[in-house]
Amino acid sequence: MGMDERILIVEDDAETAAAVRAEVEALGCSVDHCDTLEAGVAAAISTPYKVIVLDRMLPGGDGVEAMARIRAGGSTALILILSALGRAANRVEGLEKGADDYLPKPFEPDELRARLRALLRRGSMQVLDNDLLAFGDLEIRMKARTVHVKRNHVAVSPKEFELITYFARNAGQVVTRMQLLENVWNLHFDPGTNVVDVHVGRLRRKLEDAGSPAIQTARGEGYIFAPKVVTG
């Protein structure tokens, strides 16, 4: 993530825009801001952005409907929809129409940061589809769907395997509960209870029992997968 990465914010609420800008700048990226849909689409087409943070109910129209125009204009930016239309149906609609992520308002800054990081990372490392994901003495074999710690097999359920794979793909970054629910369980609503914690807790104990404290709690935000990588 370098300073050369540009992010476009299309948002008509000044305070929200400022909050997003603060997060983006904290990540070390440069920011452009438009407050109408037309200006946003024009900017998205003329400048190669890495990520576009797009509101839905904008002066000039719906951001979701504008995605097709942005794509047609040749933009390869990853699009994060940030919208007050936050029900599951809205989120699924946005994702189905081509958004790369969908964050409902109101959002917590931590959540936005985690999502932006995930998108920036997705843009930079494409070739991760090797059969073997190795983090020091923790090894994940994709085809065999197995997890080994220090050469010892760790028995995981199919869901736990998907969970650890998602963690591995976002290694070193905070992953929020909401992201896990969306990406591992494909559920786009807040169940109210922290069901995800129980699953992460189980997986975490299994890894710890095998000698790998790979999953840690990021206070207030979610979890971070940070296995010790032996360099050399």
Next chain:
Amino acid sequence: MAARATLRLAALMALAVTLLSLGAMVLQYRLVENRMMEAQRDLLTADLGGFAALYDQRRIIALRQAIDYRAAAATGEEMLLLQDRKGRVLAGTLTEWPKGLAPDGEGFEVDGAVEFDEGGTRWLAVARELPGGFPLLVARSLQPVDDTLLALRRGILGLLAASLAAGGLFGWLSARSVMGRIGRVNDLADRVAEGELDARLPGIRSADEFGLLETHVHSMLDRIQNLNRATHRLSDTIAHELRTPLNRMLQKLSKIEGQEALTSDLKAEMRQAIRMFDSLLDISRAEADQGTGGGLVPVDLSAVALEVWELYEPLAEDKGLVAKARVAPGLKILGDRNLIAQVLSNLIDNAIKYCSAGDTVTLDLSVQGDRAVMRVADTGPGLPEDIKGEAFERFVRAERDRAIKGHGLGLALVRAIAARHGARLVMPETESGFALEIHWPRLQHSE
């Protein structure tokens, strides 16, 4: 239904017309019968008058000659017989006195004429015994009367049948026409009831009461549709307008430092408020979309059920509950995966929330005819009696459960989402705990 009512009305009218004309025809029949009988009686009177005059002049001899003469020129419409006191035939059209007919009186008056059958014909007869023991029979055939009356009866029956047939045909035709036109409106109403609010009747309205009905229905539907649109817009606007200030609060909350516990409590409260808010929007949207097939796609209900179950199972186990699931594989319905998951998540979450260690939570998914029956049951405290009737209403919570976190929208959302899918909710009687069945309309395997 409409056709049946119209048909009944038409049949009734046909019957009434038929009965009236039957009455008229019977009256006419009686008149004709009386007149013809009178005519025969007049002929008989004339015959008797003639014979009486002859008898006055020369008694039996003249009578015998006259009857002989008449018998020779008989047309078959008269019956004449004169006998002597020993029963020998003096003159007449008969060779013997008809059986079953006794002479009565001795004058030539027509009064006391009797009807009798002879040779397959009805006769109007006057039988006398003239002074000196001479039986005399003068009769007129009633055959012409009977022939005419028979023809008349046949005519009446034919007319009656024709009028009934015409009435039936008329009824059927008008019923068919009314059914066609009412049926159009009924079909439209059905489509609208199934959620197709923009359905309208094609073609131009005719300038009659049916056209007027269609016009009224259309303007009613336009109004409903506009209201519905306004409601959708309003909820979207509310979502937007309320979320923006909530969003600002959340942003500012994140800037507070050094009071971790308090800010995280506040964040949780806000999340709860947003959840409540989403549930309300979900309920009203699901209710508005109720019956529309739009947005529903084939969903593997079994798979969704298992996924949500697996999500919650560890939570139940950690709480010391016995969790059991029996899910029949491969059951498909037309649905919205996220809504179905929300229903199940609400139900299982409730079950776990209200049960204590040692209780059992079960999920069953099975086939019952054309329905996929999803049953979530627990052995917890169950619904308190005081809210049993209204547990599916918004914001209804039992006094007992004030201490348990929740907003009273879970079951209302379950009901709205079930209705959105055309599913039926059944609350079976249980010995203890809470159980709810959702009967989803199953998607038949086509591929």
